[in-house]
Amino acid sequence: MSAPVLELKNVAKTYRVKQGLFGKPKPLKAVNDVSLKLGRGEVLGLVGESGCGKSTLAKILLGLEAPTEGQVLVDGDAIGGQDRLALAKRIQPIFQDPYSSLNPRKTISDIVSLPLRVHGVGDAESRAKAVRETLELVGLPARVLNTYPSQMSGGQRQRVAIARALIMRPEIVICDEPTSALDVSVQSQILNLLNDLRDDFGLTYLFISHDLAVIEHLATRVAVMYLGRIVEEADVEELFATPRHPYTRALLNSVLTPDPSQGVPDTQLGAAYPNPISPPSGCHFHPRCPFAQAECKAKAPRPIPTASGHVECHLHDPESTMYRENLSV
C-alpha cells in the first residue's frame, strides 16, 4: 500500500450515558481501539449491525465528534489540530436519506454551491460554473439548477448530495448507507456513478453499508465491526473467500442472494445484539458464538495478523488452547 491517505490510530469514543433520573452515568464505548489504514483510491467497506459504532466512526472522521482516545491522520497530519473548515475540504459525507439531508427550502443551485460559499471560493460567476460542471459530472441536467429537492426523485436527490460532496474536490468521501433508501434500479445507477467518480478523481471511500453484496461489489478492503471493535479486517477477496471470525461468517451467511433453490439461511446467531453499556466479558461476541468456550468468556482475544489484515478471535490465536489450523463449519 502507498502512504495511507487516512489512518486511524487506536481511536476510541466513549459516551457517558445516564440511566434513569438519578442513575450514575455509565461509559458506553461506541468505538473501542480502532486502528485502520486506507490508501489512496481504496474503498473500505465497513459492515456491522446497527448500534455497532459504524456511524460514530464516520462522525469522528468528519470531525463532528472528537475521539476520546487515539488519533485520526489525513495524509499524515492529525486532524485534531486542523480546524473544521480545512478538514471539510478534504473529507465530505454522503448520507443515507436524500430526503432529510437536503434543505427543502433551497434550490439545487444553492445546495450544491454552499460549500464553495462557506469556504469563500471564487466569485458568483465561477461558482455557478463549478455547480454546472459538477451537476453534469453526477448526471443531472442544468435545468434542475433552479428546482427544489421536493421536485426530484430519490435517485436525483442522491445525485445532488453527491454533487455537493464533490464540489470541493475532496480526497475522501464518507458514504453512510448511500443507497439503502433507494429503489433497486436507482441503487445500481448510484453505485455505478460512485465507482466511475472514484476512477476519475482517485477518490478514497469509506463505504458503510449493511448490504454485503454491495460491499463485495464495490470495496477493496472490508472491516467488520462488532460492539465498537474491528473484529476482522482484510482485502475484499480474502474476506469473502476465507472469512475467519465466526461473526464474519454469520454475516456472510445471512446474505440473501436471489437464488430460489436455497432457503433462508441459518445464521446460528441465537441471542440478540448485546447491550453496549454492559458488554459481555472477554470476547464481546461469545454469547452469540457457536464456537464459544470458557476462554472466550474470560479473556478478550488479541488481534492476530492474517494474510492481508487481522482478526480478533481465540480460534486463530496460535497461543490459545482453542487454536485450530483449519476452521470449517
Add this chain to the structure above:
Amino acid sequence: MSQLQENAKPLLSVRGLTLDIPLASGTLHAVRGIDFDLHKGETLCIVGESGSGKSLTSLAIMGLLEKNIRRSAQTLDFDGVDLIGASKRQMRTLRGNRIAMIFQEPMTSLNPAYTIGDQLVEALRLHRKVSNEEARARAVELLEKVGITAAASRLGQYPHQLSGGLRQRVVIAMALMCEPELIIADEPTTALDVTIQAQILSLLVDLTKEMDVAMILITHDLGVVARVADKVGVMYAGALVETGPASEVFGAPMHPYTRGLLHCIPQPGKTKRGEKLGTIPGIVPSLIGEVQGCAFRTRCPHVVEACRGEIPERGTPPHEFLCVHADGARAAEGEPA
C-alpha cells in the same frame, strides 16, 4: 393469473383489482386490474419498486384503504366471502382473526402505552370467547414459538424495552394469536439488520408451513423473494407484469422489467467485482390520467410501436407475463427462450 394447484379452490381469489385515487390533476390509477390466486399454505411474494402499488394492493385486501381511494374488482373473494361487498362489521370479524397483517416498522404496530401481554391478549379476546388466563397462556405459548426466551416474564414489558428484532417477533406472535388463514406481511424485515432479517424470515417460513397459513409477502428485496416465495408477482406501475413459480421467474425471467431488476443487483459469483451494474434508465411514468399500452415501454430497451396498444398475456400458466414480444424479448438479449 396463475394457478399452482388448478383443482383446489383458492383461499384468496383476485380478479381485475383496480384502485383509483382522484386528485386535483386527474385520476391516479394506482393499481390497474391485477389478478392472482392464493391457495392454503402458499406464499406469494409481490416484488416491485416504490409506487408500484404493492402496498395498496395489500391494504385493499384488508379493507384498510383511505376513504378517497376507489376500489373495484370483478372478484375479491376470501374463502367464499366477497370482500368488496362485505360490511364493516364483517371485515372487522375477518381482520386480525382470519386475515392478519404484519407491517414494516414494529414500533408503529405496537402501542407504546400498553404491555406486550395486554396487546397479545386483546388480539385474541376481541375475536374469541376466552378467559384472560387462557389468552395469557396462549400468548406465552406463541412468544415461545417465535423464539422469545423467558416468555412469561416478557408479558409485563413495554415495547420500548425490547430490541427491534424482538418487537417484530412480538408482532408476528400477535398476528398468529387467532390462528389466521392468511397473513399479509408488508416489508416485515426491511427495518431490521441482515442477521435478524434471516432469523425473522426463517421464522415466518417455518410457522406458515407448520400451521398451513397462506402468506402474501410484499418486498422490494429480490433476495428475500427468491428464498421465501412459492410464487412471485412482479409489479410495475400498478400492474402485475409477470407471475409464476419462484424457480421459473428467477430461472427464466420473461418480462424485460424482471430481467432488468435482476441485472441491477450485484450477485456474488455472477457479477464481476467492480463491473458496471445493469441499470433501468428513465423513471416510472405518471399514472395520472389514461394509461395506455405497456407502462414499461418508456424504459424498455425492446420498445416497438405495438407497445402503445393492447398488451397480450403471454406464457403458459402458472408462468405468465404481459408483453408484446412472444418471448418477452429474451432472444433479443441473447437469453435462451
